[in-house]
Amino acid sequence: MNGGRWAYKQVIVVRKDLRMGPGKSVAQGAHAAVDGVTEVARTHPAWLAEWRADGQPKVALRVGSLDELDAVCDRARAAGLPVVRIADAGYTQLEPGTVTCAAIGPAPADAVDAITGDLSLL
Amino acid sequence: MNGGRWAYKQVIVVRKDLRMGPGKSVAQGAHAAVDGVTEVARTHPAWLAEWRADGQPKVALRVGSLDELDAVCDRARAAGLPVVRIADAGYTQLEPGTVTCAAIGPAPADAVDAITGDLSLL
Numbered sequence: 218m219n220g221g222r223w224a225y226k227q228v229i230v231v232r233k234d235l236r237m238g239p240g241k242s243v244a245q246g247a248h249a250a251v252d253g254v255t256e257v258a259r260t261h262p263a264w265l266a267e268w269r270a271d272g273q274p275k276v277a278l279r280v281g282s283l284d285e286l287d288a289v290c291d292r293a294r295a296a297g298l299p300v301v302r303i304a305d306a307g308y309t310q311l312e313p314g315t316v317t318c319a320a321i322g323p324a325p326a327d328a329v330d331a332i333t334g335d336l337s338l339l
Numbered sequence: 340m341n342g343g344r345w346a347y348k349q350v351i352v353v354r355k356d357l358r359m360g361p362g363k364s365v366a367q368g369a370h371a372a373v374d375g376v377t378e379v380a381r382t383h384p385a386w387l388a389e390w391r392a393d394g395q396p397k398v399a400l401r402v403g404s405l406d407e408l409d410a411v412c413d414r415a416r417a418a419g420l421p422v423v424r425i426a427d428a429g430y431t432q433l434e435p436g437t438v439t440c441a442a443i444g445p446a447p448a449d450a451v452d453a454i455t456g457d458l459s460l461l
Contacts, residue, residue: 224401229366229369239399240398240399240401243353243364243369243399243461244368244399245370245400247368247373248372250369250370251373254376275366275369276366277363277365277369278362279362293346306394338382339361
């Protein structure tokens with residue numbers, strides 16, 4: 218489900234172990250998406266333009282722990298991909314500073330899939 | 340839950356009647372958030388700057404039908420607020436063109452709350 222359809226994509230990786238409610242998950246994923254776009258606008262504007270032309274594909278995937286999220290982020294950074302991690306402000310549901318999710322890209326889909334292709338859909 | 344805490348906010352309004360899975364909801368909400376930010380960067384850059392300085396608060400709310408979503412969007416536009424509606428590309432789960440959600444803002448929180456303050460959290 219993560220492969221092949223687009224040339225550029227953004228992947229949002231969400232911690233499932235936190236058992237966030239649906240509204241919390243949507244808000245945290247939206248933080249990651251917006252921050253990822255902001256980062257890539259600065260670092261890789263050509264990627265951003267290609268991704269927008271592609272229809273801005275986004276895929277939400279799951280991990281089961283903070284360790285797993287950090288491992289994915291580390292591998293993505295080592296591959297030269299833009300990564301943003303989101304820490305919750307903690308007004309509701311979670312302790313302040315809890316890392317909830319991350320965005321990888323927008324970036325070339327092949328490079329993203331090489332890191333996240335084994336993760337399940339959220 | 341929707342009031343008072345911030346001076347600026349972005350609200351993401353999601354159709355609950357479509358029974359989207361969690362990954363679909365996160366991806367669609369992320370589309371709305373990113374498109375809303377892009378729109379407001381163009382139309383109200385000062386609002387965007389204030390909202391970013393506030394920590395980019397986002398709240399996800401629910402509606403029960405397309406009619407209800409459209410009514411909220413119409414009221415927001417009539418109040419001069421920036422609104423983006425998201426139509427799904429339809430690769431998975433939904434028919435192509437299905438309107439799934441909308442973003443209002445980032446915009447002054449009081450004006451947003453006047454439109455969406457009666458909606459429940461997603």
